[in-house]
Amino acid sequence: MDTLTRLEATIAQRMFASPDESYVAALKAKGLGKMAQKVGEEAVETVIAAMSGTREELVSESADLLMHLLVLLQVKDVPLADVMAELDRREGTSGLEEKASRGE
Numbered sequence: 001m002d003t004l005t006r007l008e009a010t011i012a013q014r015m016f017a018s019p020d021e022s023y024v025a026a027l028k029a030k031g032l033g034k035m036a037q038k039v040g041e042e043a044v045e046t047v048i049a050a051m052s053g054t055r056e057e058l059v060s061e062s063a064d065l066l067m068h069l070l071v072l073l074q075v076k077d078v079p080l081a082d083v084m085a086e087l088d089r090r091e092g093t094s095g096l097e098e099k100a101s102r103g104e
Contacts, residue, residue: 004066008080011070024071035075038068 014024027035042065049057073080 004070004080007067008070008074011067011074015074027071028075032072032075035068035072039065039072042068 011024014022015028017025019026019029027038042061046058046061046065049061053061070080073083
């Protein structure tokens with residue numbers, strides 16, 4: 001089992017913990033909007049770290065982003081395996097081709 005899969009399992013367990021004892025449960029208690037907002041905040045912080053931070057700051061913010069994304073996926077009942085399958089599907093396809101196939 002890889003790190004993201006283990007983290008996904010931990011998040012799934014903590015969803016049902018007391019919000020007083022688990023950050024994940026506390027985030028869930030605040031609702032979908034707050035969870036989505038946290039993903040956005042962490043994405044912005046990751047970009048800032050990439051542009052003007054240290055390598056260590058980028059690593060830390062990237063970890064925060066992945067964790068919050070996994071929380072959001074869990075609440076929306078989207079398994080990490082589905083995201084990985086989509087990445088597998090795209091493998092070998094030019095990014096330009098893939099984007100064009102979505103009509104963007």
